[in-house]
Amino acid sequence: MTDQIDDYVKRPLRYQNIDGLGELGIGIIWTGLTLLQLLKETAPSGSIWHGKTTFVVCATALLFVVLYGQKALKKRITYPRTGYVKYRDTGTGAWRIVAGLLTAVVVALAVVFVSQRFALPSFKVMVIALGSAGWGLLYALLTRLEAAWRWVVLLVLIVAPPAVATLPLDSLWRDHLPFALLGLIFMVSGAISLALYLRRNPPPEQVAE
Numbered sequence: 001m002t003d004q005i006d007d008y009v010k011r012p013l014r015y016q017n018i019d020g021l022g023e024l025g026i027g028i029i030w031t032g033l034t035l036l037q038l039l040k041e042t043a044p045s046g047s048i049w050h051g052k053t054t055f056v057v058c059a060t061a062l063l064f065v066v067l068y069g070q071k072a073l074k075k076r077i078t079y080p081r082t083g084y085v086k087y088r089d090t091g092t093g094a095w096r097i098v099a100g101l102l103t104a105v106v107v108a109l110a111v112v113f114v115s116q117r118f119a120l121p122s123f124k125v126m127v128i129a130l131g132s133a134g135w136g137l138l139y140a141l142l143t144r145l146e147a148a149w150r151w152v153v154l155l156v157l158i159v160a161p162p163a164v165a166t167l168p169l170d171s172l173w174r175d176h177l178p179f180a181l182l183g184l185i186f187m188v189s190g191a192i193s194l195a196l197y198l199r200r201n202p203p204p205e206q207v208a209e
Contacts, residue, residue: 020193031183032062081201129162
């Protein structure tokens with residue numbers, strides 16, 4: 001009985017990203033914006049894709065589709081399975097957030113140190129590493145790091161983008177690939193979360209009239 005009450009109390013804390021749609025949305029938006037920027041920079045000067053107007057229109061459409069798509073999917077997937085619970089931060093699990101932040105900072109500083117040690121383009125790597133640490137903190141806040149596999153995702157999220165930035169790639173790809181990778185990691189994590197959610201929360205049985 002105590003476990004059941006404890007699970008009920010913690011339910012609002014989990015509900016914010018219970019279905020992984022938040023992670024998926026961030027991943028789609030981040031990857032989409034990066035690809036649009038890459039397309040803008042590589043398209044011929046006379047192409048419609050080279051203009052800023054096209055980028056703004058496509059970016060706005062992407063945001064609109066993702067935000068309203070999330071709302072529709074939650075209405076059709078999340079609410080019928082687990083009901084609607086307004087999110088309220090009760091302060092539980094704060095140690096996970098702090099631990100995630102410390103991990104992000106330590107790993108980011110380690111990546112910067114390695115890049116300087118081997119005379120890599122340290123400024124860009126440092127910017128990407130610190131950015132990855134910031135997205136790692138957002139990931140920790142969003143997911144609460146409630147499962148062991150999320151710690152693996154957090155480490156990949158922090159390490160992979162700056163590591164890619166040190167590869168001997170063309171400058172165009174080296175500047176964009178780390179950011180696309182950030183979005184891809186969020187999408188993979190969101191897909192895992194959604195798959196686990198659907199498996200653990202089957203749709204309610206239809207009551208025959």
